Amino acid sequence: MRYFIEFSYNGKKYHGWQIQPEAISVQEKLNDAISTIFRKKIEVVGAGRTDTGVHASQMYAHFDVENEIAEDIVFKLNSILPDDIAVYQVFLVDDQKHARFDAVSRTYQYKIWLGRNPFLLDFSWQIHSLKPNLTKMNEAAKLLMEYEDFQCFSKVKTNVHTFNCNIFEAFWVQNGNELTFTISANRFLRNMVRAIVGTLIDVGLDKISIDDFRKIIESKNRSNAGLSVPAKGLFLTNIKY
The missing domain is CATH 3.30.70.660 (Pseudouridine synthase I, catalytic domain, C-terminal subdomain)
Structure with a gap:
């Protein structure tokens, strides 16, 4: 099952969206939070890449899981994530929908x-x-x-x-x-x-x-x-x- 996440972040402390060696990224933080909730390694795919220090007031990413998610996942994610990243909604989409490639x-x-x-x-x-x-x-x-x-x-x-x-x-x-x-x-x-x-x-x-x-x-x-x-x-x- 594929889910989309809508979220935002203050990019001041991050080396951009994408995971990088020896540098903190927004993607890394989101991966860690979702993996903690599902107790398995899960990687999110973002709608794009922002550079070091750039902010996002609206960003999307998708991830795949085997079972339907709980209704309180937004609350759980925001409880785990640092204060400079905020999740607004998580919603089910078609399995083929891609956060990056389907953005027009x-x-x-x-x-x-x-x-x-x-x-x-x-x-x-x-x-x-x-x-x-x-x-x-x-x-x-x-x-x-x-x-x-x-x-x-x-x-x-x-x-x-x-x-x-x-x-x-x-x-x-x-x-x-x-x-x-x-x-x-x-x-x-x-x-x-x-x-x-x-x-x-x-x-x-x-x-x-x-x-x-x-x-x-x-x-x-x-x-x-x-x-x-x-x-x-x-x-x-x-x-x-």
Whole structure:
């Protein structure tokens, strides 16, 4: 029997979602909790991979067991898991449904705070004295929908078969001192969103033009793009099946 788990996590203390040698991951913690409940080794399969320090306000994973689970499994999981991981629901799905491969879109948001706010230090990139031009950044962001190859925004040393992604939306919104960048796609490359944000900020600060942004995409060269902004401002916020 296959079950889906919906959960969230604060990524500050974790080296990303995926299990890694000699590093603490969210997947490891979830595996341990479920294995403890069922008293056997069980491994969960996540809907995607978040990098070190990245958060998820909505994440899914699946696992397989032989028998129907108890109704109080959410309570039991949350009793075992650390406080920075929270399970919301566990539900039965078709045996063929896959948390990763059946996802049709994923949405990330990046948070920037203009100024200083000690209560948002772990959940935003704080820019103290700069005010990027949101109109220019949104004009540049629209160009992302015209392309499929995003090698220029990918981590250089990464093992992927293709750099193609279908981006459905990409836009900035300002609410007071908070800037939020939202981007949805069928898949993302390693470090892709943080590199896009860094390059769009360069547009907003007039370090590069909107036409330069287009040329960076077409160059397929990571060294031409902007900096990779801090992981703490990035959230996986929605997964659709």
